[in-house]
Amino acid sequence: MKKYIKFAMIMCCLFLAGCASNYYTVMPTQNQGTTIGGMRTLLAYGDWIHTYVSAIDHQGIESASSFWEGTAYNIPVIPNQSHTFDISVRYMHHGIFAGQYAGQGQLHATLQPGQHYRVYGKYNGKNLDVWIQSNSGKRVTPIVLIHCTRISIL
Numbered sequence: 273m274k275k276y277i278k279f280a281m282i283m284c285c286l287f288l289a290g291c292a293s294n295y296y297t298v299m300p301t302q303n304q305g306t307t308i309g310g311m312r313t314l315l316a317y318g319d320w321i322h323t324y325v326s327a328i329d330h331q332g333i334e335s336a337s338s339f340w341e342g343t344a345y346n347i348p349v350i351p352n353q354s355h356t357f358d359i360s361v362r363y364m365h366h367g368i369f370a371g372q373y374a375g376q377g378q379l380h381a382t383l384q385p386g387q388h389y390r391v392y393g394k395y396n397g398k399n400l401d402v403w404i405q406s407n408s409g410k411r412v413t414p415i416v417l418i419h420c421t422r423i424s425i426l
Contacts, residue, residue, distance in 0.1 A: 303348035304385040308357065308404070310345075311390050319365050323391040323402060326376070327358035351385040359391055361400050361418055375420035379404055379413045393418075 310324030325333060325347055333347055349355060357379045364372050381404050383389055388407045393400045399420050404413045 298348040298350055302350050304351055306349045306351040306383050306385055306387055306389075307346035308349050308383065308389040308391070309347060311392055313393070317366075319363075321361070321363040321393045321395070321400065323359060323361050323393045323400075325357050325391060326360040329356055330358070346388065349383050349389075351383050351387075354380065354382050356380055357391070357404065359402055359418065361393055361402060361420065362423075363393070363395070363400060363420070365395055365398075371422045373398065373420035374423045375400065375418040377402060377416050377418035379416055381413045383412070 308325055308328075310322065313321045315321070324345075327333060328347065328349065333345075359377050359379055360374070361376070362372060362374045364370065379391070379402065381389075384406075389404050389412065390407070391402060392405050393402045395401075396417060400418045401415045402418055403411050403415045405411050
């Protein structure tokens with residue numbers, strides 16, 4: 273019986289240790305409706321681009337929503353503060369046999385209250401140009417080139 277209690281206590285400690293992780297969290301009253309999300313663009317002939325925010329201010333984004341919704345997940349952000357957004361990108365260009373490419377970069381922006389923003393990407397040779405843009409179409413960051421490397425054939 274003591275072994276079961278000891279095992280249960282160890283498991284509880286391990287589960288609670290995950291709560292102490294350093295992830296980016298914002299209370300609903302802090303973000304004032306300001307969110308940012310990635311983008312998924314499907315192009316002709318199997319070409320596609322995925323961009324997503326992987327961290328804000330060097331704190332990872334991790335929740336059930338970010339896992340299941342992927343690029344569609346809208347991350348709450350505290351407005352009127354300068355933030356560093358770690359961006360991850362993946363793309364496939366020139367069809368399935370050309371392979372997938374991936375890269376990472378950073379964008380810096382101060383977002384306005386009540387606005388929704390997306391990370392956009394565009395092909396630039398074997399790399400991607402990325403920027404943050406509001407839903408109204410206003411670009412809020414300069415274009416940053418993210419260098420990508422081939423990660424697979426399929």
